[in-house]
Amino acid sequence: MIQSIFLLFSAIGLMAALGTVLSRNLVRAALWLVAFFFIIAVQFVLLEAEFLAAIQVLVYIGAVAILLLFGIMLTRNIQGDETTSASLNTKLIFGALGLALFAVLATAIVSHKGTPERPAWSKIQGRPDDEAGRDGVLTRKDTINNMAKTVGDEMMTRFVIPFEIAGLLLTVALVGAVALARQVGADEPIDRVRKAGFTRDDAPANGSPEGVAEAPGAVASPSH
Amino acid sequence: MTDWACATLLFAQEIAPREIPWLAWFLWLLIGFFGIFPGVVAYMVWAERKVAARFQDRIGPNRVGPLGLLQPIADALKLITKEDIVPDAADPIVHLLAPVIILVSSFLVLAVIPFGVGLAPVNLPSGLLYLIAVSSFSALGVFLAGWSSRNKYALLGGMRAVAQLVSYEVPQVLSTIPVILFTGSLSLVSMVDRQYEFGWFVFSPPGFLAFVVMTIASIAEVNRTPFDLPEAESEIIAGYHTEYSGMRFGLFFLAEYLSVFAVSCLGTVLFLGGGLLPFPLNRLAEWMGTGDWPAIVVNIGMVSVFSIKVLGYVFLMFWVRVTLPRMRVDRMMNFAWKYLVPLSIGNIVIAAVWFEMVLRDPIKRMAQVEITGDEYIPPGIGVGLKGWIVTGALVIALFLTVLRVNRGSHASKIKEITESPIPLPSEAPALFARAR
Numbered sequence: 001m002i003q004s005i006f007l008l009f010s011a012i013g014l015m016a017a018l019g020t021v022l023s024r025n026l027v028r029a030a031l032w033l034v035a036f037f038f039i040i041a042v043q044f045v046l047l048e049a050e051f052l053a054a055i056q057v058l059v060y061i062g063a064v065a066i067l068l069l070f071g072i073m074l075t076r077n078i079q080g081d082e083t084t085s086a087s088l089n090t091k092l093i094f095g096a097l098g099l100a101l102f103a104v105l106a107t108a109i110v111s112h113k114g115t116p117e118r119p120a121w122s123k124i125q126g127r128p129d130d131e132a133g134r135d136g137v138l139t140r141k142d143t144i145n146n147m148a149k150t151v152g153d154e155m156m157t158r159f160v161i162p163f164e165i166a167g168l169l170l171t172v173a174l175v176g177a178v179a180l181a182r183q184v185g186a187d188e189p190i191d192r193v194r195k196a197g198f199t200r201d202d203a204p205a206n207g208s209p210e211g212v213a214e215a216p217g218a219v220a221s222p223s224h
Numbered sequence: 225m226t227d228w229a230c231a232t233l234l235f236a237q238e239i240a241p242r243e244i245p246w247l248a249w250f251l252w253l254l255i256g257f258f259g260i261f262p263g264v265v266a267y268m269v270w271a272e273r274k275v276a277a278r279f280q281d282r283i284g285p286n287r288v289g290p291l292g293l294l295q296p297i298a299d300a301l302k303l304i305t306k307e308d309i310v311p312d313a314a315d316p317i318v319h320l321l322a323p324v325i326i327l328v329s330s331f332l333v334l335a336v337i338p339f340g341v342g343l344a345p346v347n348l349p350s351g352l353l354y355l356i357a358v359s360s361f362s363a364l365g366v367f368l369a370g371w372s373s374r375n376k377y378a379l380l381g382g383m384r385a386v387a388q389l390v391s392y393e394v395p396q397v398l399s400t401i402p403v404i405l406f407t408g409s410l411s412l413v414s415m416v417d418r419q420y421e422f423g424w425f426v427f428s429p430p431g432f433l434a435f436v437v438m439t440i441a442s443i444a445e446v447n448r449t450p451f452d453l454p455e456a457e458s459e460i461i462a463g464y465h466t467e468y469s470g471m472r473f474g475l476f477f478l479a480e481y482l483s484v485f486a487v488s489c490l491g492t493v494l495f496l497g498g499g500l501l502p503f504p505l506n507r508l509a510e511w512m513g514t515g516d517w518p519a520i521v522v523n524i525g526m527v528s529v530f531s532i533k534v535l536g537y538v539f540l541m542f543w544v545r546v547t548l549p550r551m552r553v554d555r556m557m558n559f560a561w562k563y564l565v566p567l568s569i570g571n572i573v574i575a576a577v578w579f580e581m582v583l584r585d586p587i588k589r590m591a592q593v594e595i596t597g598d599e600y601i602p603p604g605i606g607v608g609l610k611g612w613i614v615t616g617a618l619v620i621a622l623f624l625t626v627l628r629v630n631r632g633s634h635a636s637k638i639k640e641i642t643e644s645p646i647p648l649p650s651e652a653p654a655l656f657a658r659a660r
Contacts, residue, residue: 051349062393063390073383144349
């Protein structure tokens with residue numbers, strides 16, 4: 001039962017991935033990508049990791065996809081039409097690169113040996129039994145119920161260095177974004193008036209168009 | 225997975241028999257998600273029109289049925305029978321998909337709300353996270369609605385709306401962190417449970433601040449006045465749903481009111497104790513243990529209390545809507561990032577202080593009591609009082625600091641501007657020339 005559900009969703013996920021790559025319209029490609037992210041969340045649920053599924057949806061669909069769409073909208077043709085055309089050579093090169101990455105990852109996963117405490121995934125036949133929790137090892141039930149705590153513990157002990165490096169990377173990106181976006185000067189329209197050095201004393205006494213034209217610095221007033 | 229959820233005490237008891245879960249599911253889907261929730265939404269529209277009319281010294285809907293009670297049905301019939309116009313240039317699939325995504329996201333939020341004892345459709349161990357995740361779908365739906373219409377106003381309105389939704393999601397999520405801290409769990413059922421043991425979370429200074437921040441952010445998340453820029457008529461010809469008509473527009477409408485209902489339920493569960501009364505009812509759990517009928521009676525009472533709280537929350541939203549004017553778009557974004565986000569981040573620290581001073585010791589002792597079986601002695605009133613004084617002072621200091629930092633940098637400028645005369649419109653050309 002669970003196998004067939006897994007296969008069904010994997011097939012849908014592969015279709016979504018193909019759609020992402022083959023779609024001509026950039027926004028549609030992003031939509032296919034959203035569908036693919038959702039299928040990943042479904043796979044997490046099938047693995048009894050609903051915490052990770054929720055995180056997946058929250059981070060990838062709620063944040064990454066939205067930012068991606070914003071990026072497309074702000075930098076490309078506004079409706080995102082037919083913007084993914086590339087020459088055959090480019091397609092071939094990137095296709096080869098993708099296959100090479102797949103080969104590297106597949107080799108690494110298949111040749112996983114494992115340690116005495118944690119056997120290789122290919123040695124594990126089924127899901128860990130609920131009652132068979134060893135000392136110091138959380139049972140399956142505890143892990144599912146307190147997955148937030150389990151993930152936090154693992155991040156702070158076993159995976160602390162990758163976690164910190166990722167945090168550093170994000171901080172650098174954040175600081176860079178702030179540095180790019182920060183403008184000297186205020187954002188209120190009235191401040192621009194002040195910044196321009198305009199005071200009542202500079203203004204012509206009667207405020208008529210003629211007076212404006214005579215005012216110092218009036219290069220091209222609309223009345224002329 | 226449901227029966228593994230970390231419920232304790234009152235909520236550990238099940239009402240629906242375990243043997244026929246499909247019946248419970250069937251009932252939830254049929255009665256709750258197809259019957260009660262859409263009905264609630266339909267009559268919320270009627271209630272809003274009546275309430276707004278009272279505020280504005282009018283009568284409101286009164287033609288269709290007694291007191292206008294059949295008005296929602298007439299509106300629904302009108303929307304369904306209207307012609308469904310899809311622009312020629314629109315992307316047909318995405319145009320159809322967008323309102324559906326928004327509606328589905330509003331419905332999915334309701335799936336983890338505990339309405340009573342054992343009356344949560346699903347009790348996920350990470351329910352709050354699930355809730356935040358599914359509610360973030362609505363931003364995607366809004367964006368797709370704006371994009372697929374092939375209308376520049378719809379697209380601009382959609383981007384504005386998404387910017388607002390993303391911004392206000394941050395304080396909304398941050399203000400739920402104190403509740404997670406107090407509970408030590410992400411399950412909404414455990415949150416109600418903890419409030420059964422220690423009183424409503426709103427009755428503590430950090431809890432109160434988080435409640436206020438969350439209410440404001442929720443009003444912005446569901447696009448209601450004073451934050452209704454995404455869909456107000458005067459802002460970019462109504463924004464992302466410009467090109468929608470008939471029942472497709474009706475779906476946006478339905479989703480909005482459903483979201484209002486959902487955030488009211490969420491606020492009630494997180495801060496107002498769900499279906500609990502303000503004072504602890506320690507006898508309730510013992511009495512409930514004696515059979516099915518007491519459980520049903522208790523649940524009827526709890527659902528009633530829950531409904532009253534949700535109605536009050538919804539009424540608060542109506543009240544805000546008819547009282548406050550709409551905000552300008554840049555002020556609205558400033559308000560989210562410069563006021564709400566610092567307040568909610570600082571509030572997390574204050575919540576930790578409150579947890580250390582008031583909650584940590586009783587929670588530990590309560591866990592010991594469950595093991596040893598001794599009688600649980602609640603902490604004296606002095607502990608709570610001390611916590612109130614310290615965290616109350618901290619909350620006030622935080623509030624004043626945020627005000628000071630935001631206003632202080634502008635204070636001299638504001639003074640200068642308000643005291644010097646404003647340039648006349650006829651002086652504008654000189655102004656532009658100088659600015660150039």
